[in-house]
Amino acid sequence: MTNQDLPKLAFIGLGVMGREMALHLAGAGYPLSVFDISSAAADAVVAKGATRCESVAVAVKDAEIAISMLPNTPQVDDVVNRDGVLANMKSGSIFIDMSTISPEATRAMGAALAGQGITMLDAPVSGGPIGAKNAALSIMVGGDRAAFDRAEPVLRVMGTTISHVGAPGAGQTVKLCNQLVCAINIQAVCEALALGRASGVDLSQMRDVLLGGSASSWMLEKLGPAMIAGDAGAGFRIDLMLKDLRLVLEMAGQNDVALPGTSLVTAQYVEARAHGEGSNGNQALFRVYDRMTGQDASRLPVMENQS
Numbered sequence: 001m002t003n004q005d006l007p008k009l010a011f012i013g014l015g016v017m018g019r020e021m022a023l024h025l026a027g028a029g030y031p032l033s034v035f036d037i038s039s040a041a042a043d044a045v046v047a048k049g050a051t052r053c054e055s056v057a058v059a060v061k062d063a064e065i066a067i068s069m070l071p072n073t074p075q076v077d078d079v080v081n082r083d084g085v086l087a088n089m090k091s092g093s094i095f096i097d098m099s100t101i102s103p104e105a106t107r108a109m110g111a112a113l114a115g116q117g118i119t120m121l122d123a124p125v126s127g128g129p130i131g132a133k134n135a136a137l138s139i140m141v142g143g144d145r146a147a148f149d150r151a152e153p154v155l156r157v158m159g160t161t162i163s164h165v166g167a168p169g170a171g172q173t174v175k176l177c178n179q180l181v182c183a184i185n186i187q188a189v190c191e192a193l194a195l196g197r198a199s200g201v202d203l204s205q206m207r208d209v210l211l212g213g214s215a216s217s218w219m220l221e222k223l224g225p226a227m228i229a230g231d232a233g234a235g236f237r238i239d240l241m242l243k244d245l246r247l248v249l250e251m252a253g254q255n256d257v258a259l260p261g262t263s264l265v266t267a268q269y270v271e272a273r274a275h276g277e278g279s280n281g282n283q284a285l286f287r288v289y290d291r292m293t294g295q296d297a298s299r300l301p302v303m304e305n306q307s
């Protein structure tokens with residue numbers, strides 16, 4: 001049941017993450033208008049009481065708070081500058097972008113919106129589709145503190161750790177630093193498993209031992225079993241991490257910071273994608289090591305019949 005005492009919301013981008021997040025908002029009773037370029041993406045949220053809109057402009061025009069959860073910077077820029085957020089949101093409203101995009105582009109959009117009296121918050125998330133489904137996302141927010149205070153009850157419906165981390169763009173900056181740590185950590189786990197395998201140790205036992213000591217990590221715990229089993233399937237996609245690593249390197253260039261570790265692991269993600277791993281989970285980075293160590297079953301030489 002919609003509670004008309006709650007602020008009117010709009011949600012743009014109902015993909016893997018956005019759909020789950022919007023479902024929680026509808027479930028909490030918020031009046032919710034939704035739009036996605038794929039109409040079918042909105043079906044589940046509409047079934048839960050949200051209003052399907054034919055455009056961004058229609059979705060956001062009465063919203064006190066509009067949220068976007070889109071693939072990358074160009075899509076958010078289109079939604080803000082071309083499709084109607086800037087031209088249609090009311091003065092005094094808040095636009096929250098929860099996608100992972102460029103901090104610099106975020107600041108430029110925020111400045112344009114501020115010119116119309118609209119406050120932008122950048123609020124990227126960590127926790128993936130499971131965190132989104134369980135309303136357990138970690139949300140890092142940059143932008144005006146008073147707008148954050150107004151938006152916080154809405155963010156609390158989708159996440160458990162909600163942190164205001166600074167000025168406009170700071171949320172995206174923290175998120176990109178998070179991604180840098182994740183990617184290099186995945187690479188470290190791959191490298192240890194590749195060396196352990198080549199040396200003939202039992203990898204499951206090695207993982208157990210490492211988890212009990214100072215080499216323990218979230219990636220070793222969560223992705224290690226799939227790497228050991230050669231299961232490249234679902235999870236946070238290689239394509240998405242590559243997109244994030246490119247944003248990290250772009251930000252590093254703008255700030256004149258050398259990131260040799262990030263540069264190396266980005267090249268490995270490019271290699272993974274070139275081998276058709278883009279839709280696989282991040283544990284598929286281990287297949288780069290399969291290929292580098294000659295363990296890739298599809299590339300092993302086929303033995304001629306000797307008889």
Ligand code: NAD
Pocket residue numbers: 012013014015016017018035036037038041069070071072075078079098099100101125126127128129235236237240
């Ligand atoms: P997704 O591709 O599943 O969903 C994006 C949705 O946006 C799609 O439904 C698409 O149709 C819609 N869309 C694209 N362009 C649009 C436009 N111009 N107007 C309206 N709708 C449009 O992506 P996702 O996995 O939900 O990720 C969204 C964001 O969240 C990305 O920035 C991603 O990096 C970030 N993120 C994803 C994960 C994850 O595990 N998937 C985790 C943390 C953060």
